[in-house]
Amino acid sequence: MQRIAWCAAALALAVAGCQSPAPKSTLGPPPPPVLSTRAPRVVEPIAPPPRAPEIVPPRAGRTVSPADIQVPGGIRRNNWKVIVVHHAASAKATPQGMDAYHRQRGWDGLGYHFVIGNGVNYPDGRLFVGPRWKGQRTGAHCKASAGRYFGTYCPNNYFNEHGIGICLIGDLDTEPPTARQLQTLESLIAVLIEEIGINPSRIYGHGEVTHKTACPGRHVNMPALRRSIAAAVAGPPTVYGGAATGTRY
Numbered sequence: 190m191q192r193i194a195w196c197a198a199a200l201a202l203a204v205a206g207c208q209s210p211a212p213k214s215t216l217g218p219p220p221p222p223v224l225s226t227r228a229p230r231v232v233e234p235i236a237p238p239p240r241a242p243e244i245v246p247p248r249a250g251r252t253v254s255p256a257d258i259q260v261p262g263g264i265r266r267n268n269w270k271v272i273v274v275h276h277a278a279s280a281k282a283t284p285q286g287m288d289a290y291h292r293q294r295g296w297d298g299l300g301y302h303f304v305i306g307n308g309v310n311y312p313d314g315r316l317f318v319g320p321r322w323k324g325q326r327t328g329a330h331c332k333a334s335a336g337r338y339f340g341t342y343c344p345n346n347y348f349n350e351h352g353i354g355i356c357l358i359g360d361l362d363t364e365p366p367t368a369r370q371l372q373t374l375e376s377l378i379a380v381l382i383e384e385i386g387i388n389p390s391r392i393y394g395h396g397e398v399t400h401k402t403a404c405p406g407r408h409v410n411m412p413a414l415r416r417s418i419a420a421a422v423a424g425p426p427t428v429y430g431g432a433a434t435g436t437r438y
């Protein structure tokens with residue numbers, strides 16, 4: 190009985206405590222409320238909507254496929270040993286214009302096997318497959334006399350006879366190649382290496398061979414290009430992003 194009375198008294202006190210008004214201060218406005226020390230409620234992030242089918246970003250795939258470099262009579266796989274990169278030394282060049290210029294110099298047409306556009310007078314990143322490649326003919330792009338090159342003896346005209354000439358349109362001594370040009374260049378070289386079996390280390394800039402020209406220009410980083418292509422040909426299975434290839438002037 191005594192215990193019940195004690196509990197009732199305690200309950201009455203507690204209720205009275207809850208209901209009693211706060212004592213009025215005579216010292217000015219009341220202090221600011223004490224901020225809660227409890228952690229804020231965690232709001233679950235709203236799940237993103239389902240993604241649309243993935244669009245292959247520009248550098249995820251190759252813009253040149255093996256089909257783009259096939260030729261009617263078949264590729265002379267045993268003939269091609271090196272790849273030589275050039276620039277046109279003009280932003281306004283075109284495959285047709287260079288063909289005319291090379292004929293003026295007495296050559297039998299465009300000296301390169303491939304040309305890649307820069308978007309000025311020939312579409313950006315467009316690969317031009319030249320008649321020399323289609324006919325599997327010796328190039329006219331890298332004259333070098335007989336001698337030792339890269340630790341190997343190369344007979345006269347070796348780099349024209351056994352080198353695949355690729356020309357980037359642009360003056361790449363004064364401006365860099367476009368992203369699409371580089372993508373097409375890397376795609377083309379990777380496909381050539383895989384289709385023909387050229388050693389990935391045998392990719393040279395024109396000036397690296399002859400030491401008589403700045404071609405393909407100081408904005409073309411040949412060591413970086415070789416590293417990128419070596420990684421590409423050693424990488425996972427290839428995704429082809431749709432070729433942009435021209436074969437007519």
Ligand SMILES: [Zn+2]
Nearest residue numbers: 275276395404
């Ligand atoms: Zn050159």
